[in-house]
Amino acid sequence: MTKPNTTASALSGPGQAVRDRTGNDTSSRATILLVDDNPEVARAIALAFDCAGHAIDVATGPEDAFSMLAQRRYNAILLDLNFTQGQTSGAEGFACLARIVADDPAAAVVVITAHSGIRIAVAAMQAGALDFVMKPWRNADLIARVGAAIAKRARPVTDPAAFVPAPHRLLGDSPPIVAARDLIRRIAPTAANVLVEGPPGSGRSLVATLIHDGSSHADGPATIVDLGDPAGWSRIDGATATLILRDPDLLETGAQLRLLDRLPDAVRTIGIVGDAARLSPRLRVRLGTIVLPLPPLAARGEDALLLARHFTRVAAERHGKPVPPFTASAEGLILSTRWTDEVRGLAQAVERAVLLDDDGVIDAGALAPALVRTIGTASPDPAAPLDVSLSASERVMIEAALRQHHHNVSHAAAALGLSRQALYRRMTRHGL
Numbered sequence: 001m002t003k004p005n006t007t008a009s010a011l012s013g014p015g016q017a018v019r020d021r022t023g024n025d026t027s028s029r030a031t032i033l034l035v036d037d038n039p040e041v042a043r044a045i046a047l048a049f050d051c052a053g054h055a056i057d058v059a060t061g062p063e064d065a066f067s068m069l070a071q072r073r074y075n076a077i078l079l080d081l082n083f084t085q086g087q088t089s090g091a092e093g094f095a096c097l098a099r100i101v102a103d104d105p106a107a108a109v110v111v112i113t114a115h116s117g118i119r120i121a122v123a124a125m126q127a128g129a130l131d132f133v134m135k136p137w138r139n140a141d142l143i144a145r146v147g148a149a150i151a152k153r154a155r156p157v158t159d160p161a162a163f164v165p166a167p168h169r170l171l172g173d174s175p176p177i178v179a180a181r182d183l184i185r186r187i188a189p190t191a192a193n194v195l196v197e198g199p200p201g202s203g204r205s206l207v208a209t210l211i212h213d214g215s216s217h218a219d220g221p222a223t224i225v226d227l228g229d230p231a232g233w234s235r236i237d238g239a240t241a242t243l244i245l246r247d248p249d250l251l252e253t254g255a256q257l258r259l260l261d262r263l264p265d266a267v268r269t270i271g272i273v274g275d276a277a278r279l280s281p282r283l284r285v286r287l288g289t290i291v292l293p294l295p296p297l298a299a300r301g302e303d304a305l306l307l308a309r310h311f312t313r314v315a316a317e318r319h320g321k322p323v324p325p326f327t328a329s330a331e332g333l334i335l336s337t338r339w340t341d342e343v344r345g346l347a348q349a350v351e352r353a354v355l356l357d358d359d360g361v362i363d364a365g366a367l368a369p370a371l372v373r374t375i376g377t378a379s380p381d382p383a384a385p386l387d388v389s390l391s392a393s394e395r396v397m398i399e400a401a402l403r404q405h406h407h408n409v410s411h412a413a414a415a416l417g418l419s420r421q422a423l424y425r426r427m428t429r430h431g432l
């Protein structure tokens, strides 16, 4: 449930401005993320904040919450501690809280819980929450506590997109991604040179940007040089803070040595490579004080599904559509496919499926009908490359357009920007 609201009012009540430590007035419309799996609780709290003039997004659990936190910064996070039926230990909420405050020590988190006694709520405050509210709550008390938590935090949220803390944006629960987030937190503020190693599309540029964004130079842009483009080399000399070097490992040895001579001493480098072993030993030493590996999606277990759900949310929001769930076969496909272009390929397939969806769910065929064959086999080969050939993609688009327009060829042709005849020719070619 997302309930944006444009009415301004005060968290602390009319006329009582809430100011943070820097003196900024935080009493106007606040954006709040509520993390609670109980739809009735979520509805009631959303209504209370909505009526008070604030915008509230609801996440049904940690995965949802981190997907939302990857996109925007909230003034406050209201966090339930238990998300699985029958769980009352608070362990899930504590894990979520630990990640939120590790990624963003300035987060204003208020814990809201029913099952956990006051002892657990106090423990949550020791773990980084600013306050707690017990269910059942009183709306006025809840709103006042959230307002006070916001006021305690120094950094006002004027541009939510600009303040998303760096590690929040790298999603995934697999051990290599958890380790990558941890490494980013630790090395971003240092001057260490970093090599980000992984296949194209695996998130290497994202990680390089996050390292820069977590550094003391974050207020200025990093200089990005694609070393395959000779014209870009001149920018190396003008770099003053962070220099992101794309594909040094694809240069021949002579060019690698020229690069080495050209790198300014005082500049921090972040190299993006497919294989650090292809670097000459001297360049490897210069660029790779720290190597941050990003494995292919196929080696990240359930992360592919988590990312697919995230990209579904993003695409649905971008195109103003409801978020469609995946069918079981779509989930199977996502997990068993070796996506060409890795995370980017998955994101594109999902966005296309969201765009063309007309029945409220995404099935395997909508993601890549050319792969239905693979799913039908007893054990799909996870190493098999996704068929994203032009021909297969064209067939996907045509099938989706026909489905969307209830097999009305004229309408489907118009949607595809083709004449009826051109669409008929292509349908014949694809055996449709």
Ligand SMILES: Nc1ncnc2c1ncn2[C@@H]1O[C@H](COP(=O)(O)OP(=O)(O)OP(=O)(O)O)[C@@H](O)[C@H]1O
Residues within 6 Å of the ligand: 169, 170, 171, 172, 177, 199, 200, 201, 202, 203, 204, 205, 206, 207, 272, 307, 343, 344, 347
């Ligand atoms: N773990 C992740 N969580 C959220 N988004 C991700 C993640 N990994 C990648 N992405 C997104 O996927 C897209 C592709 O990632 P990115 O551009 O960083 O890949 P890359 O390895 O630099 O590829 P290339 O070198 O081909 O540009 C980007 O939009 C990025 O934000």
